[in-house]
Amino acid sequence: MRNSFNITSATYKAIALIICFLLVLIYNKSKANNNAESKKIHVKFIQLTNNAVSVEIRSGKNTVDLYLFSSEGRLEKNIKIINTEKKIISNLEKGTYLYQCFENDLQLQSGKLILK
16 A cells, blocks of 8 residues: 655655744743743832832842933932832922833833822
C-alpha cells in the first residue's frame, strides 16, 4: 500500500517556520506577563496638614523617583524614595497634583493627588 501523503521539503520548511513563529509568540507572551508583574507598586498618600502629605511607596525596587506636578504641569517636587520608606512632602498648596513614579527611566505608575 502506498503512502497517500506526498510531503516535500518545502512542506517541512513551512511546518518548521510555523512552529518557530508559534514559539516566539509564546515566549513574548510569557515575557510580557513577567514585565507586568514586576511593574506593580503601591503608592500611599496621607494628608498631614493643609500643606503637607506623607508618601509611602511599596515597590519591591530599591529606589523609586517620585515626580509631583501641579495641575498646570509645573514640576513641584522630585523625591527619591527607598522601598517602604515614608517621606513627608511639605510646602504644598491646596489643589490637584499629578504624580509619576519611575525606576531607571521606566514609568511604574502615575496618578492624581488632591490636597484639601
